[in-house]
Amino acid sequence: MKDHIRDLVAHALDALKTQGMLPADVAPAFVIERTRSREHGDYACNVALLLAKAAARKPREIAEALVQVLPPSTDIAKIEIAGPGFINFFLSAAAYQNEVRTILGAGATYGRSNIGAGRKLQIEFVSANPTGPLHVGHGRGAAVGDCLARLLGAIGWDVSREYYYNDAGAQINNLALSVQARARGIEPEQTGWPEDGYRGHYISEVARAFLAGESVDADGQHIVASGVVDDLDAIRRFAVASLRREQVLDLQAFGVEFDVYYLESSLYSEGRVEKTVQQLIASGHTYEADGAMYLRTTEFGDDKDRVMRKSDGGYTYFVPDVAYHVTKWQRGFGRAINEQGADHHSTITRVRAGLQALNMQIPKGWPDYVLHQMVTVMRGGEEVKLSKRAGSYVTLRDLIDEVGCDATRYFLVARKVDSQLIFDIDLARSQSNDNPVYYIQYAHARVCSLQRQLGERGLGWNRDNGLAQLALLTSNFEQLLMVELSRYPEMLDAAAQNLEPHMLAQYLRDLATAFHAYYNGEAILVADDNLRDARLNLCAATQQVLHNGLDLLGVCAPEKM
RNA sequence: GCAUUUUUAGCUCAGUUGGACAGAGCAACAGUUUUCUAAACUGAUGGUCAUAGGUUCGAAUCCUAUAAAAUGUACCA
Numbered sequence: 001m002k003d004h005i006r007d008l009v010a011h012a013l014d015a016l017k018t019q020g021m022l023p024a025d026v027a028p029a030f031v032i033e034r035t036r037s038r039e040h041g042d043y044a045c046n047v048a049l050l051l052a053k054a055a056a057r058k059p060r061e062i063a064e065a066l067v068q069v070l071p072p073s074t075d076i077a078k079i080e081i082a083g084p085g086f087i088n089f090f091l092s093a094a095a096y097q098n099e100v101r102t103i104l105g106a107g108a109t110y111g112r113s114n115i116g117a118g119r120k121l122q123i124e125f126v127s128a129n130p131t132g133p134l135h136v137g138h139g140r141g142a143a144v145g146d147c148l149a150r151l152l153g154a155i156g157w158d159v160s161r162e163y164y165y166n167d168a169g170a171q172i173n174n175l176a177l178s179v180q181a182r183a184r185g186i187e188p189e190q191t192g193w194p195e196d197g198y199r200g201h202y203i204s205e206v207a208r209a210f211l212a213g214e215s216v217d218a219d220g221q222h223i224v225a226s227g228v229v230d231d232l233d234a235i236r237r238f239a240v241a242s243l244r245r246e247q248v249l250d251l252q253a254f255g256v257e258f259d260v261y262y263l264e265s266s267l268y269s270e271g272r273v274e275k276t277v278q279q280l281i282a283s284g285h286t287y288e289a290d291g292a293m294y295l296r297t298t299e300f301g302d303d304k305d306r307v308m309r310k311s312d313g314g315y316t317y318f319v320p321d322v323a324y325h326v327t328k329w330q331r332g333f334g335r336a337i338n339e340q341g342a343d344h345h346s347t348i349t350r351v352r353a354g355l356q357a358l359n360m361q362i363p364k365g366w367p368d369y370v371l372h373q374m375v376t377v378m379r380g381g382e383e384v385k386l387s388k389r390a391g392s393y394v395t396l397r398d399l400i401d402e403v404g405c406d407a408t409r410y411f412l413v414a415r416k417v418d419s420q421l422i423f424d425i426d427l428a429r430s431q432s433n434d435n436p437v438y439y440i441q442y443a444h445a446r447v448c449s450l451q452r453q454l455g456e457r458g459l460g461w462n463r464d465n466g467l468a469q470l471a472l473l474t475s476n477f478e479q480l481l482m483v484e485l486s487r488y489p490e491m492l493d494a495a496a497q498n499l500e501p502h503m504l505a506q507y508l509r510d511l512a513t514a515f516h517a518y519y520n521g522e523a524i525l526v527a528d529d530n531l532r533d534a535r536l537n538l539c540a541a542t543q544q545v546l547h548n549g550l551d552l553l554g555v556c557a558p559e560k561m
Numbered sequence: 562g563c564a565u566u567u568u569u570a571g572c573u574c575a576g577u578u579g580g581a582c583a584g585a586g587c588a589a590c591a592g593u594u595u596u597c598u599a600a601a602c603u604g605a606u607g608g609u610c611a612u613a614g615g616u617u618c619g620a621a622u623c624c625u626a627u628a629a630a631a632u633g634u635a636c637c638a
Contacts, residue, residue, distance in 0.1 A: 031578080031580090033580085035581090036576090036580090036581085036583095036584085037581085037582090039581095040581070044581085046580065049580080049618065049619080050618095052618065053618080059618075082581070083580085083581040084580085084581070084619075085618090086580075086581065088581095166638070170637065170638070264638095290636080293636095303563070303564075303634085304634095306636095307635085308636095309636085310636040311636060312636075316635090316637085316638090317637075321638095341632090342565075342633085343632055344633085345564080345566080345632075346564075346632095348565090349564090371566080373632080374632065376631090414575095415573090415574065415575085416574090416575085418566060419566085419568095420566085420567070420631060420632095422573080424573090427587095435600095436586070438600055439600070439601085441600090442600050442601075445600095446597085446598070446601085449597070450597055457597085498577065500577080502574095502575085503575095506574095506575060506576095506585090509575095509585080509586085510585085516601055516602065517601095517602070517603090519597080519602085520593090520599095520601065520602040520603085521602080523597070524597060561598080561600065
């Protein structure tokens with residue numbers, strides 16, 4: 001519809017140029033946009049405002065001249081000039097009624113598009129190391145990343161979801177030492193407890209299972225605990241597998257799955273880290289100083305050069321990071337998105353700098369980053385400090401158990417990633433009935449309920465007749481609902497392209513509002529067959545869009561509540 | 562100090578390529594059930610869009626400065 005109106009305006013512009021009212025060389029970058037208020041019609045165009053200077057006339061005069069030469073269209077019922085010179089387009093009832101036909105025809109594919117054209121895209125998210133259970137921050141990453149993956153899939157990208165984790169190195173060693181200490185009966189603060197050891201209760205649980213000789217399956221491996229306390233390597237393998245197993249269970253409970261799990265250790269074992277280092281040296285962007293090797297990241301926008309190889313010979317974390325991203329590029333992901341917590345923002349410049357230094361023709365802004373701001377958790381009116389080491393935190397599992405998967409997902413995805421999120425557990429739990437997600441789900445359930453009522457009342461629903469009778473949908477409630485429905489495709493498009501899933505959450509609430517208002521304002525199951533058929537079709541279209549949208553959110557669309 | 566992000570109604574937040582009088586939910590207030598699920602609806606109340614400048618037909622939105630908050634700023638990952 002937008003494009004249609006744009007064409008009409010473009011035609012009118014040409015006509016005015018021919019008439020000589022406008023200079024032939026002007027090409028204003030005008031927009032056709034949804035109006036905020038119904039008083040201004042459905043779409044508005046600002047072209048007259050932009051032309052005022054070039055034409056040396058008042059905007060309203062230009063608008064009037066444009067309207068005079070605007071080609072007629074059956075989709076447009078009325079055109080008004082308003083305010084400083086906006087041209088407002090009022091769509092005909094038929095134009096909106098026809099959207100119901102489109103929705104019912106497209107079904108589950110309504111709103112989807114092929115903007116991505118099947119190109120490969122990778123989105124990496126969560127990527128928590130297996131040193132403890134997933135917490136709320138990971139939950140936000142999981143909810144946002146998963147929703148983004150769904151959105152991008154819906155606009156035609158070939159999406160691969162990846163989870164990257166470190167199964168070796170200092171932190172994992174610390175984990176193993178912590179478990180070993182627990183297995184020996186040493187508690188935090190006692191002698192023998194590792195410096196900066198992980199103190200959480202789960203460490204004791206892993207130690208107990210290890211001593212008991214239990215087995216665990218994770219990432220395709222079956223690990224049996226040896227129970228030998230002195231075998232740190234065995235403890236490490238068992239601990240990593242145990243925690244990986246827990247994380248997978250958490251994510252499953254949250255409805256999030258991945259296509260690929262990528263291990264940092266494989267970058268070393270496959271020689272990718274070493275190869276990357278050699279390439280960087282060959283590129284001439286490195287130098288040695290103080291016994292360490294540096295990369296001149298300042299040449300690529302960093303504020304100081306970064307150490308690649310420490311004086312003890314080990315590599316800093318950013319080298320495997322670069323090597324990892326090289327594999328993404330080599331695996332053919334022309335587009336890659338990293339969803340991470342904002343506490344990692346400093347890595348962006350370094351990773352991109354490292355990739356640029358390799359001279360591999362990787363685009364400057366690759367990969368994309370979506371950083372979500374921190375989540376602070378409130379409980380009992382106080383902030384719960386998240387600290388793995390201290391062992392005090394709110395796990396994702398806790399939230400799912402207390403608040404529910406649907407509500408947690410909605411809550412974590414409903415706001416802009418840029419803004420910090422306060423998750424008040426007491427509020428979320430005590431007011432879970434007021435959570436917007438139930439409001440949306442209820443709208444869906446209400447349509448299902450109407451459809452059940454049909455049988456009980458012995459009423460029929462002829463869908464084809466409903467389509468033929470769409471012209472009967474003329475009430476204000478119906479109009480508003482159809483307007484809302486027709487927004488879905490453009491909203492989906494914008495949410496996916498801007499990488500902003502909160503737009504979807506917001507939209508679904510608006511749609512539910514329009515439906516609840518309609519439901520209360522008009523009887524659906526009326527005696528008149530034609531009117532009832534038409535209204536039931538409108539309800540079915542609403543049900544379809546709610547279902548499609550909730551699907552992308554990863555939230556279920558219940559038939560009954 | 563520097564970097565990133567944030568600052569909109571009592572609270573939690575929308576406001577998307579700069580548009581017409583700033584919008585929701587919650588809380589508080591007044592109503593709506595013999596009739597399709599009241600997990601709903603209707604109405605009224607509530608804002609100097611952090612502050613000060615600038616850009617232009619037009620700014621919550623862009624630019625500059627200031628203030629406040631979060632996070633980062635390792636030869637840790």
